[in-house]
Amino acid sequence: MSSSPRFWEQKSLTAMTDAEWESLCDGCGKCCLHKLEDEDSGEVFYTCVACAQLDTERGGCRNYSRRLQLVPDCIDLRPLDLAALHWLPSTCAYRLVYEQKPLPPWHPLISGSRQSVHEAGISVMGRVYAESEVAVDDLEEYIVHWVE
DSSP states (O other), X not given: OOSSTTHHXXXXXXXXXXXXXXXXXXXXXXXXXXXXXXXXXXXXXEEEEEOTTBOTTTOSBTTGGGHHHHOTTOOOOTTSOGGGOTTSOTTOHHHHHHTTOOOOTTSHHHHSOTTHHHHTTOSOTTSOEEGGGSOGGGGGGGBOOOOO
């Protein structure tokens, strides 16, 4: 971790160490959901259908260190321009830090608990289907609008 207690308020995302960067992830799992984009408006819609690697009952990626090899559509956020990643949820710490907004009280770096994101009802844990349970052609039927 960082030697600076609230490093996310003092450093840009690009200046963070790998450990600091990884600790920003609250474990909500929303980035692991299948998303649909309206071709005309560019609006992104989240579904309640999760990547096969997301543990839908406990949260977290089953193979985080190998996710990019196992899931061709998986995205490594670190090298990307976060300004272009409008699909990240409004509660995402990467987005919040980029937008110079505070982390919410349930974020593990604030609460001190990795469970707080689940207790606050922010995570997808227990609220999604595994992609093996849903036909790809039916994804539109699984669009969700969760309050953030």
